[in-house]
Amino acid sequence: MKSSLEGARGRRYIGVSELANQATTVLAEQGTVQGKGTVSDFPDERTVRYYLSEGLISPAVEKQGTASVFDYIHLLQLLAIKKLQSDHIPIRKIREIVGGSNERQLERLLFTGGEAGERNDARRYLESLLVRPSVSESRTSAARPRSPASPTEAYMSPPREAEVSAFASEGIAKWERVEVEPGLEMHIRSDYVLDSGQSSLSRIRNLIEKSLRLLILNQKQ
Amino acid sequence: MLKALPQIRFLMSRPELVADRDQNVTVLIRITPPEAESFSGKRPLLNLSLVLDRSGSMEGAKIQRAREAAAYCIDQMTAADRVSLVIFDDEIEVLVPSQFVENRSFIKAHVERIHARNSTALHSAWVQGGLEVSGHLNRDAINRIILVTDGLANVGLTNTDEIVSQAAGLHERGVSTSTIGIGDDFNEDLLIPMARSAGGNSWHVERTDDLQSIFATELQGLIAQFAHRVSLGLIPADGVRVVDLLNDFELTDTGRYKLPNLQSGTPLDIVVQLKVPAQTVGSRLRLLDLKLGFTGQESGQTEVVKDFLEVAFRSEADVLSLPINAEVDRVNAMLMNARARKEAVRHMDHGDRLGARRVLHERIAATRLACALEASAPEVVEELNSLGDLYSALESDRAGNSTRKRLAYGAFLRQQGKKK
Numbered sequence: 001m002k003s004s005l006e007g008a009r010g011r012r013y014i015g016v017s018e019l020a021n022q023a024t025t026v027l028a029e030q031g032t033v034q035g036k037g038t039v040s041d042f043p044d045e046r047t048v049r050y051y052l053s054e055g056l057i058s059p060a061v062e063k064q065g066t067a068s069v070f071d072y073i074h075l076l077q078l079l080a081i082k083k084l085q086s087d088h089i090p091i092r093k094i095r096e097i098v099g100g101s102n103e104r105q106l107e108r109l110l111f112t113g114g115e116a117g118e119r120n121d122a123r124r125y126l127e128s129l130l131v132r133p134s135v136s137e138s139r140t141s142a143a144r145p146r147s148p149a150s151p152t153e154a155y156m157s158p159p160r161e162a163e164v165s166a167f168a169s170e171g172i173a174k175w176e177r178v179e180v181e182p183g184l185e186m187h188i189r190s191d192y193v194l195d196s197g198q199s200s201l202s203r204i205r206n207l208i209e210k211s212l213r214l215l216i217l218n219q220k221q
Numbered sequence: 222m223l224k225a226l227p228q229i230r231f232l233m234s235r236p237e238l239v240a241d242r243d244q245n246v247t248v249l250i251r252i253t254p255p256e257a258e259s260f261s262g263k264r265p266l267l268n269l270s271l272v273l274d275r276s277g278s279m280e281g282a283k284i285q286r287a288r289e290a291a292a293y294c295i296d297q298m299t300a301a302d303r304v305s306l307v308i309f310d311d312e313i314e315v316l317v318p319s320q321f322v323e324n325r326s327f328i329k330a331h332v333e334r335i336h337a338r339n340s341t342a343l344h345s346a347w348v349q350g351g352l353e354v355s356g357h358l359n360r361d362a363i364n365r366i367i368l369v370t371d372g373l374a375n376v377g378l379t380n381t382d383e384i385v386s387q388a389a390g391l392h393e394r395g396v397s398t399s400t401i402g403i404g405d406d407f408n409e410d411l412l413i414p415m416a417r418s419a420g421g422n423s424w425h426v427e428r429t430d431d432l433q434s435i436f437a438t439e440l441q442g443l444i445a446q447f448a449h450r451v452s453l454g455l456i457p458a459d460g461v462r463v464v465d466l467l468n469d470f471e472l473t474d475t476g477r478y479k480l481p482n483l484q485s486g487t488p489l490d491i492v493v494q495l496k497v498p499a500q501t502v503g504s505r506l507r508l509l510d511l512k513l514g515f516t517g518q519e520s521g522q523t524e525v526v527k528d529f530l531e532v533a534f535r536s537e538a539d540v541l542s543l544p545i546n547a548e549v550d551r552v553n554a555m556l557m558n559a560r561a562r563k564e565a566v567r568h569m570d571h572g573d574r575l576g577a578r579r580v581l582h583e584r585i586a587a588t589r590l591a592c593a594l595e596a597s598a599p600e601v602v603e604e605l606n607s608l609g610d611l612y613s614a615l616e617s618d619r620a621g622n623s624t625r626k627r628l629a630y631g632a633f634l635r636q637q638g639k640k641k
Contacts, residue, residue, distance in 0.1 A: 084318060097318065100327060122355035122364075122394035126348050129387055 015067040017045045023078045056095050076106040225255035231530040235543045240502040240534035249549045250491040254447040254483040264444050265518050266362035267302040270350035274370035276310040280337035286429045290436040291332045297440050298322040305353035309346030310339035311376045319353040343374035344384050354396050363443050364396045371403040381411045388419035397421045405622035409629045425630040442484055448515035451480040456510040465494040467556035468636045481637045489638040490552045500534040507531045547594040554591040558584050559635040562628040574615050581612045
């Protein structure tokens with residue numbers, strides 16, 4: 001991010017849209033993506049006005065006609081907000097952090113020493129843990145009604161309960177993995193409900209059989 | 222300045238061996254990392270995430286002491302270090318995102334606002350702490366999560382093996398984990414293996430008031446870290462076999478022993494038992510070759526130190542006339558006691574308190590015998606008192622979680638060469 005911001009110091013942005021555009025350019029260069037579906041990847045004019053009204057961004061330094069004039073620290077504040085949002089920090093906390101930081105502290109927050117912000121191996125590994133179905137027992141999954149027994153279960157190893165972490169509420173799909181036999185697994189999304197009726201079971205069985213036939217056909221080809 | 226390397230010493234009960242007989246030989250290998258003064262002594266940068274349990278059971282003195290310990294930790298760090306603070310119950314909150322320790326009062330003000338509530342999403346909180354650290358991963362720093370809890374993981378992923386395996390996976394990618402369990406109700410069978418597999422320390426805080434001193438020990442260890450990714454290769458001579466290594470270190474993929482991180486000023490004692498075939502009087506044999514591999518904290522480079530043990534074989538009368546090195550018998554006894562503690566835990570888990578007591582009783586007697594020449598040495602007195610206390614606790618109905626934890630941590634710390 002440091003390189004993306006080179007030259008931004010000392011520059012002024014006339015109007016909310018110019019500030020939002022500059023932040024969008026920097027974020028796009030960085031490839032910063034918000035995990036939450038409710039949070040936009042890039043700030044638009046309306047979002048910046050909201051941040052201003054909420055006190056997340058300091059008031060403009062001056063007016064030029066009807067347009068507000070912003071400078072480097074406003075850009076840093078806006079980028080810091082997006083960065084902290086991508087770390088799932090609540091908005092009240094972002095207000096405290098961004099509001100209580102000077103230009104240098106904001107730069108450090110954004111530039112972050114070492115391999116900061118880079119998708120290093122450790123970070124990728126941890127992110128994979130957040131979405132990987134795992135052997136676990138969780139209060140949440142225990143509370144969820146399990147699918148009724150089906151004929152196919154006779155061939156399965158005991159179903160393993162999927163990880164349901166505190167991140168489940170943040171829009172990451174949770175999948176339960178059931179090993180049918182070594183090398184063959186079924187994956188079931190947590191919100192999938194299997195109708196217990198015989199016709200439904202037959203339908204699923206047929207679908208699975210069809211998928212397997214297609215797979216075998218493809219392998220032969 | 223010459224490159225500072227760990228010193229290796231091989232010690233045996235007597236410096237020479239009796240000829241003309243097969244024998245088991247106990248060898249103490251002492252690895253002494255250089256003192257900080259002998260190299261640049263520059264303290265490594267720290268990139269820490271303090272992951273604090275604030276579940277309901279932490280209410281009262283525990284949460285208060287945890288706040289104080291976190292504040293203490295922040296006070297010990299410099300502006301070039303990074304810290305983040307993650308708190309968890311059934312929800313995870315990044316109270317302080319990873320940042321340089323510049324504005325202490327700002328960070329500590331957040332610490333003061335931690336209050337206890339709800340249940341324990343330990344795994345997710347650990348992951349979040351890891352994300353904070355890895356988001357600013359610095360290969361020149363010590364990147365570590367310090368997980369503090371008094372309870373059982375009961376929300377999210379709770380499978381012990383899987384969490385331990387993940388902690389090991391993260392360590393391979395540059396982030397280590399230390400664990401601190403408070404009181405009697407946490408799961409030591411998770412916290413000890415988690416730290417061991419993740420290149421960190423595991424501490425048991427029996428009295429809440431000790432939390433700050435444990436934090437101090439952990440921080441001192443970090444600051445004094447000389448090397449990490451430490452491994453030991455032992456190559457015996459033809460006909461000689463390594464029959465046991467009393468520290469019970471795990472093995473690497475290449476068959477080397479995984480050693481704990483080396484700290485300046487803290488020797489690491491390792492005891493191996495060798496089966497040595499009969500040799501003729503007057504002969505010499507290079508019994509054992511050693512390769513110590515590690516990544517220097519300061520250099521960041523992988524380094525290898527090689528050494529070997531060569532001994533002479535004499536007549537029995539000649540060998541018996543040599544002075545005894547009581548230290549070897551003492552360290553050997555302490556490591557045997559560590560194993561006995563683990564065995565006592567297994568007996569406890571099967572509801573066999575009598576069996577656990579028997580194991581400890583035997584080790585008290587064996588320690589007295591082995592350490593007869595050093596009976597008044599503080600370490601021997603302390604060890605016998607500790608075993609005696611555990612034996613007494615197992616005699617009464619009060620033997621429970623607390624005794625099990627004291628046994629488990631006593632074994633772990635001894636085998637890893639750590640002291641509280």
